[in-house]
Amino acid sequence: MTTTPAHVPVPNASNPPTNAAIRAPRPHGFPALMLFAGAAALIMFEDQLRTLEARAFAGTLQLFSDTSVYSVASMVVFRMGDNVPYGLNITALCSTAVLWVPLLAAAGLILLSGRCQRGSLVRALIVSLIIVAACNVLRFLMIVFGLVWWGQTGFDLMHHYLGSIVVIIGFVGAFIVLVMSARKSAKQS
Numbered sequence: 001m002t003t004t005p006a007h008v009p010v011p012n013a014s015n016p017p018t019n020a021a022i023r024a025p026r027p028h029g030f031p032a033l034m035l036f037a038g039a040a041a042l043i044m045f046e047d048q049l050r051t052l053e054a055r056a057f058a059g060t061l062q063l064f065s066d067t068s069v070y071s072v073a074s075m076v077v078f079r080m081g082d083n084v085p086y087g088l089n090i091t092a093l094c095s096t097a098v099l100w101v102p103l104l105a106a107a108g109l110i111l112l113s114g115r116c117q118r119g120s121l122v123r124a125l126i127v128s129l130i131i132v133a134a135c136n137v138l139r140f141l142m143i144v145f146g147l148v149w150w151g152q153t154g155f156d157l158m159h160h161y162l163g164s165i166v167v168i169i170g171f172v173g174a175f176i177v178l179v180m181s182a183r184k185s186a187k188q189s
Contacts, residue, residue: 028111028118035108035125042097042104049097050074050090057090057140064141076140081148088144099132099171106178116182124181128174135170139163 042049054071061078062069069078076088092098107125110116142163146154 028114031118032108032111035104035111039101039104039108042101046092046095046097047074050092050095053095053097054090057088057137060137061141061144078144080144086144086147088140088147090140094136096133096136099136099167100129103128103132103174103178106175110178110182113182120181120184121178124178128178131170131174131177132167135167138170139167142166 051071051074054074054076058069058071058076058078061076065078065080067079067083069076071077074090076090077085078088079085103125107121110121111118139158140163142158143155146158146162148154150157
């Protein structure tokens with residue numbers, strides 16, 4: 001059987017190619033730009049975000065305290081155990097925002113590559129942001145209880161070592177979720 005050139009479809013404007021293998025990946029420029037802008041906004045407004053984070057953590061800590069817990073700017077003030085007042089200041093480097101910036105930037109870079117499905121990446125990004133936030137709240141709780149139970153030694157142990165390990169593991173896990181989602185959606189498309 002032979003085919004003549006008249007029977008071979010030629011891709012053009014009225015007959016676009018349908019084979020996914022010959023389509024080039026389509027970058028998602030505007031959504032990627034929005035993710036980069038979100039990362040920049042987190043950096044620019046980190047002071048306001050730390051205030052919101054302190055309020056949210058005060059509400060979380062209130063679940064574990066029978067006394068009043070409140071926030072003032074980026075500081076959480078609480079009384080626990082011996083009823084001595086403590087203050088936990090959420091600094092820029094301890095904030096969840098500093099952990100979200102690289103995740104947003106990485107998601108933006110993945111979108112620019114064009115080798116992923118946008119919806120799948122957005123879902124993975126949301127899960128990644130929640131993982132990191134939850135790990136940072138756990139770290140804050142570890143710091144508070146370390147301080148209350150063991151004083152300054154407990155604070156140092158939880159803040160500099162064990163709490164940091166929890167956040168690092170959470171961040172690595174969140175990054176893996178993000179990248180694996182992009183790889184998985186790239187294979188599906």
